[in-house]
Amino acid sequence: MDFRTLSASQDALASQTADALVVVMAGDTLPAGLDKTVAGLVKDAIKLGDFELKAGQVVTLTRPAGVKAARLVLAASGSSLKAGRAAVAAALGQVKGRGVSHAAIALVGFEASLTESLVEQTVLAAHEAVYVYRATKPSAPAASKLEKITLLVGKDDAKAVKAGLTRGQAVANGIALARECANLPPNVATPTYLGEQAKALGRSHGLKVEVMDQKAIEKLGMGSFLSVAKGSAEAPRFIVARYEGAAKTQAPVVLVGKGITFDSGGISIKPGAGMDEMKFDMGGAASVLGTLRAVAELKPKINLVVIVAACENMPSGNAVKPGDVVTSMSGQTIEILNTDAEGRLILCDALTYAERFKPAVVVDVATLTGACVIALGGVRSGMYASDDELAASLSAAGEAALDPCWRLPLDDDYAEGLKSNFADVANVAGREGGSITAAKFLQRFASKYRWGHLDIAGTAWKGGAAKGGTGRPVGLLTHFVLSQVR
Template identity: 45%
Template sequence: MEFHVKSGSPEKQRSACIVIGVFEPRKLSPVGEQLDQVSDGYISNILRRGDLEGKAGQVLLLHNVPNTLCDRVLLIGCGKERDFSESQYKRIISKAISTLNDTGSMEAVCFLSELNVKGRDTHWKVKHAVEAAQSSLYTFDQLKSKTDTARRPLRKLVFNVTTRRDLTIGEQAIAEGQAVAEGVKLAKDLANMPPNICHPTYLAEQAEKIADDYDKVNVEILEESDMLELGMGAFMAVAQGSAQPAKLVILNYNGAEDKDESPITLVGKGLTFDSGGISIKPSESMDEMKYDMGGAAGVFGAFLAIVQLKLPVNVVMAVAAAENMPGGHACRPGDVVTSMSGQTIEILNTDAEGRLVLCDTLTYIDKFNPDVVIDVATLTGACVIALGAHATGLLSNHNPLAHDLLNAGETADDRAWRLPLWDEYQEQLNTNFADMANLGGRPAGTITAACFLSRFTKKYQWAHLDIAGTAWRGGKDKGATGRPVSLLTQYVIDRANARASKDA
C-alpha cells in the first residue's frame, strides 16, 4: 500500500474518503469541527440524533457530505479525549484501515494523525499509523487453496499534517514506518510458516535471499560439520536428534562509513520446532512450538528494516537454527556436553534447549568484536507467568544498554521490563557433575536462564530479550506478533540518530 503526507483543509480533499475522529460524548475533533462548519452542521446534526456516540472503535460512514469534494467521510470513535493514549491511537488507526478496506475506499485521506497523543509528535504519529495500518491488513494465507480478498482493497493512504513544515518530518516517518512494517511482516511470515516448510535450511535460504537483494550485506552459513569442528557441543546436542540439519546463519551489514567499526550484533534463537526432545512436551498446543523460532524471526525482521533504511551502522545477525526432536540420536537428561567456550553443561532437561544453542552462538559471535550483543529468544514459560503477553523480559550485564532498550521499547510501543541478574541466582545452576546445569529449577526460571547465558557473554556488553509471552498469540487469534522487530529497529535508529547529533 502507498503512503503519503500532505497538508490541507478537509473540505478540499478530492478523495474516495476522508477519516475524522470523534471523542465521547459526540465531540468532533478540531478537523471534524472545521468540516462540520463547512457542511452547515450536517455532521453534528447526525451525531445529535445518536448515530455515533464516539466510543472507541465505533464507525459511521457518511456519503455526500455537503460542500465537500470527497465521496465519503468516515467517522471513527476515539473514546474519551482525556484517556486517548498511544495504544488507543494505534487501535483506531487499525479500525479505520479495516473499515476502509471493507467498504471499497481504494484511497483515503486520514486526519487522525492530527489528533493529540500526549507526549508524541507528528513523526511518532505518522510512523505508528503506517505500522498499524500494515499490521491490520496482514494475512497469512499463502498456504490456502482459496483466499478471501477485498473486492476493492485500500491501495493508498494520505496522512494529513498540520503545517507544511511537517511534510519532511512526515515523509521520514513514513519511510521508517514502512521499513518496520516490512520487517514485522517478514518476522510474522517466518514464524507462521509450518515447521515442515520453515526448517533450518529454509531460514538459511531466506538469509541468502536478503544478501542477494540488498547492497552491503554478506551471508555466511555454518553447517553441522563446521560447528563440530568449532567444538559447539551444546548446540549439536540439541540438533543431533533431528533429521533436519542445523545451521548457524550469519548476515553482516556494513552500513557505517568505517567498515571496521564494531557492529551491533543481534542473536536469535531459531528452534524451528521444539518437541522438547526426550523431555517431550504435552501434546496439547504443541503445534505452537513452531513459534520457538520467534527470536530468529525477530532478528531477521529487524535486520531487514535496518538494511531497508540504509542506517549508517554495522550490524551482524546470527541465528541459531535447529530442530529439537526425540529419537535414537537425541541427547538425554543426564548427558554432559562441552560448549565451544570449554565450559561443561549437564543437561537436566532436554526441553531447556534454547540456551544450549544460544550459548555456543554467543561464544562464536565474539569473533566480530561486537559493540553490543542483544539476543532474542522464546526462552522460558516462566516469562509468560511473570509478565504475561504485554511486556518482553529484559536482562542485561550493562545498565546503559538496558536503559537504551527500555527507552526504545517505549518509543516503539513494543515494551520490555527489566528483571534482575544478581549473582545469588547463579547458585541455582550448580551441579555435582559439570560446570553448570542447563536448568535452575522452577523459581525465577527466566532469571536463571539468563544467568546461564551470562556465563558466555563476559567479554562484551550484552542484553537478553525473553519474548516467550510476546512473540505469538494463541487461541482463535493464533498467529505471530512480529515482536520485537519494532523495539530492535528503534534501538538502532536511536543509535544512528545519536551518532548524527554528535557529529553535527
C-alpha cells in the first residue's frame, strides 16, 4: 500500500482530492478550527440522527455538497490511542470493497503527543483492513482496491508523522510476514519452509542467516529438541539470523521463537476437534521472524539475534513416549510425562544455545500453554521476566504498540511440581498454574542472562469465523527492541 503525507490545514479539508475523505474526530464536541464545510455536514448528520460525536460512531456521506471527495466518512473517537485506532479501523471499514482506491485521512482533535503513535496505528489499521489470505485459496475475494492513503497533516506535525509512518510501515510488513507464515497450511509451512523464509530475509535485508539441519543439531547435543522431532517425517531446522546495527562489542538482544509447524500432541495426542488450528503453533517463530524484518527495515543501532527451533510434533513408532528421559543441550535430563508439552522441550535447547551470544537480554516467544488462554483470553499475552526492569520494558512496549501483555509470577514454589524421581526435571507439573509452571521449566535454562518469556497461546491467532493468524506480538517485540537502543 502506498502511504503519503500532505500538508493540509484542518480548515481546508473539503478541498482535498481523493475517492474518500476520512475525518476522525476526538472528543465529544466539534474540534476547534475544523473545516467549515465539513463541520456543517457533521452538524447536519447529527440533526438527522445519523451521527453522534460519541466514540464508535461512524457515517458515510455520498457526494457531500462542497467536498471534492466523492465520499466523506465521519468517525467519532475517544481521545486515547486505542480509541483512535478503533475509529480509524471503523472508518476504513466503510470504504473497503466500495471501489475506493485512494483515501485521504485527517486525524483531528487529538493531543499532539499522540501524533506519532496514532499515525503508526493508522498504517496498521489500513493494512489490517485490506488483508485477505489467498495463498492457497484461488476463490478468495479480489484484492482490495484501496491502494493509496494520504495522511493530511499540519506543518508542525511533519516530523512526528514521518516517524510514525516509517515505524508503522515496518511493523505492518513484519506482521504481514508473521501472519502469512502462520496462515499457510502445515504441509506448506514446514520447518524447511521457515528456514527458506529466514534465508530470503537475509538476502533482501543483508542479514547473516544460518539454517542448521538435523546432523548439525545433533552435533550441538540438542537432545530435548530432537526428541520432539523424532515422530515426524519432516526434518527439523534450527535457524539463527543476525541483524548487526551496532558495534560487534555491543551485546545483542536475542529473540527465541517456538516453531512447532504442526502439533498433534505426539503420543499424548490431542482431541480431533480444532486440531487443524495447531498449524498456528509456530506463531512464536513467525513473530520473531516478522520482528526481524521490521527491525531490519528500521535500521536501529542495535544488534539483534533471532533463533527459531522448528519441527513437527507427530505420533509414530519413532516418537518420544511418556516416561522417556532425554538429555538437553545444557546437560540437564528431562522426564517427559506428556508429549503435548513439547514447546518447552525445543525452547530449552534454544535458550541454552543463546548463551554463546553473551546477550544483553533474551526473550522467548511461544504459543505455549492452554492455561494462558484460560487466564488471559485473547486480549493480553502472558509475560514473565527475571527482573522488574525487563518486565516494565516489555509491558511499556506492549502498551505503546497496542499489543499488550500482562506479567505473571515466577515464585519458586511453582517449580515444586516439576520435580522428578527419574530426571533433573519433569516437563509438566499439575494442571494448576500451567502457564507459570511452563515458565518455571524454561527459567531453569535461562539463568545466565536477563530473560523474558511471552506466552502467546491466546493472542497469536483467532478461531471461529475470524480464524487466522494475528501477527502478534510483532508490534510489542519491535517496540521492545527499539527501546533497548542505547
